[in-house]
Amino acid sequence: MAAVVSLKHVIKCYRRGRQVLEVLHNLDLEVEAGEFLALMGPSGSGKTTLLNLIGGLDQPTEGEVVVAGEDIDRLSGGELARWRSRHVGFVFQFYNLMPTLSAERNVELPLLLTPLSAAQRKQSVDAALALVGLTDWRKHRPNELSGGQQQRVAIARAIVADPTLLVCDEPTGDLDRQTAEDVLGFLQQLNRTQGKTIIMVTHDPKAASFASRIVNLDKGALVPAPAMASV
C-alpha cells in the first residue's frame, strides 16, 4: 500500500521566552492508506504536536512532511488551509462544535468551502448524519445533545467532505467508557468498511486497541509497537 503520510527527519521546536524547546527529535513515520494508527505516549511526549504537523495545522522546524502526496511543509498559510479542507477531517477531544449552529449546520461547515450547490451539500450532510445515526437529531444544537452524540456530530463533520485522512485527538477523552467504546467502534467500522485512514492520539490503551497499529511516542521520539490484533 502507498503511504498517505510520510514524515522524514522531522524536528519541531517551540520558543518559550528565551528558551528554544525541541519537542520532536529527527522523527520518521509512515502511515499507509487504510491504516488506523494509534499514537500513544505520556503527556508532553509530543503526540498532539505530531498530529498537528500531519494535519497541516503546524509546520516543522526542519524535515519533510508529505501527506496525501503533498509536501505540506512548503505550503503557505492560505494553501495549507485549502489543502486541509480537501484532505483532512478533524475530531477533537471536546468536540469543538459551533454552539449556535444546529447539528446539520455544524456538519455542513467543511462543505461551505467547496463549490457544491445547496442541494448537494444537503445530500452529503444527510448521508453523514445517517452514517453516525443522528438523522433525527439534525435540528438540535450541541447543548441539546449528549457527549456521545456531540462527538458523533463531530465525526460526521470530519467525514462529510470525504477527506483522505481522519485525524483524531483524544476523541474519547471526554466520554464515559460505554460511549467511548461506541465511538471507537464507529471509527473502526469507518476504517474497515470505507478504508478511511485514521490517526488517533490517545492515552487510553483500551482505546488504542481499536487501532490496527500502535506507535508510542516518548520525549519526542517514536517507539514503534507491534501491530495489534483486531478487537
Place this chain on the structure above:
Amino acid sequence: MKFLPLIWAGIWRKPGRAILTLLSVANAFLLFGILQGFASGLNHAVAQTHADVLLTFSRVSQVEPLPLSHVDQIRTVPGVRAATPLIPLIATYRTPTQIVPADGVDPKQILAVDPGLVIPQSMINALANTRTGALVGRNMATRYGWKVGDRVPLRALQIQNRDGSQTWPVDIVGIFTSKGGTLFANAMLVNFDYIDEGRASGGGTANVFFVRVDDPNRAAQVAAGIDRLFANSPNETKTATVRQIAQDQIKQLGDIGFVINAIVGAVFFALLFSVGALMMQSVRERTPELAVLKTLGFTDRGLMGLILSESLIFCVVSAAVGLGLAALLFPVARRTIGFDVQAGPLMLAGLGLAVALALISGLPPAIRAMHLEVVDALAGR
C-alpha cells in the same frame, strides 16, 4: 449567501447583548435620521422658495409698519409684475396653543404674487366678495375640523379690533391645497381691508409688501430699485428675495448644519467604541470556534471576511431599524412644521454611514481573527 447562517449565528451568539447593542445603534440612527431630516427639510424649504418673489420690509425692522401708499410706487418699478401689502394677524383659535397664522392680503393680487399658491379663481372671488372671508390650507382645516361656511372667532395676539376686543370673526369661504413653495401653505388668508380698516390703530400701513418680479435673474436689481425709490425718505425699505430672507433667518438660528453634524459625529464616535467593543468581545469569546473554522480550512482572509460581514450585517440591520423609525416620523414633521424631508438621499447617507461604522469597528476584531494562531487557540493558549 451560503455563509449567511454562520454569520447570523455569530451575530446572535449572545442574544441579550446583541439586542441591547442593536437598540443603541438603532437609536443613534434614529437621532441621525431626525436631525438630518430636520436639516434637509430646512434646506428643502429654502430651495423650494421662489427666487422671483421679493419681500419689502422697513429698513428699521421687520415689525416697523410702512405706508400703504408704497405698494403703488413699488408697482411702478421696472421688472415688477405684481405687489400686495400684507398684515400678519397672529391669532389663536380655542386655546392659546392653537396658533392660527392669518395673513391679511389683497385677494386680487395674491395669485399673481405667489406662484406656488394654487387656488381656484372662484375661491379668490369668494374671498374678495366676503369682507370677513377666509381661505385656509387643507392641513389647517383638517387640524381644526373646519369646513366651508364655518364662522371662526380668531383671537389676535397683538392687533386690537376697533370695538376694543381682540376678536376677529372670519367666515371660511374656501379650503385650498397648495403645491410646494408657497409661503401660505400653513396659513389662513383673509382680506387686507378687513384687518386694516377694522383695527384700532395703525390703519393705512402694512408690515411687508410681497413683490413678484418678471425675471428671477433680475431679482437683485429690482430689489435695489425698490429700495432706491424710498431712499432718504422717512420710511426707507429693505428688499430681498424670499430665499435670501429664509437663508438669513436660518443663519440667525446659528450654523444648524454644523450643530447637527457635531451632535451626530459625537454620537457615532461613541458608537464606534460600543460596536467595536461588542465585536472584539465576541471574537475573543469565540477564539476556539474561530480556530476550529481555520482547522476546517477557512483561510485567514475568509475568516476576516466572516467577521467583517457580521459587523456589516449587524450595523446595516440596526441602521435600517433606526432610519425606518425616523422615516415614520417624517410625515409628522411635514404636518407639524411643514418640512418636506427628502427621505431617499437621507436613507442612502444613513446606510453609507452604517457601512463605514461596520468597517471601522469590525476591522480590529477581524484582523485579530485573521492572525489567530490555530494551534495556540486550540490548546487554549
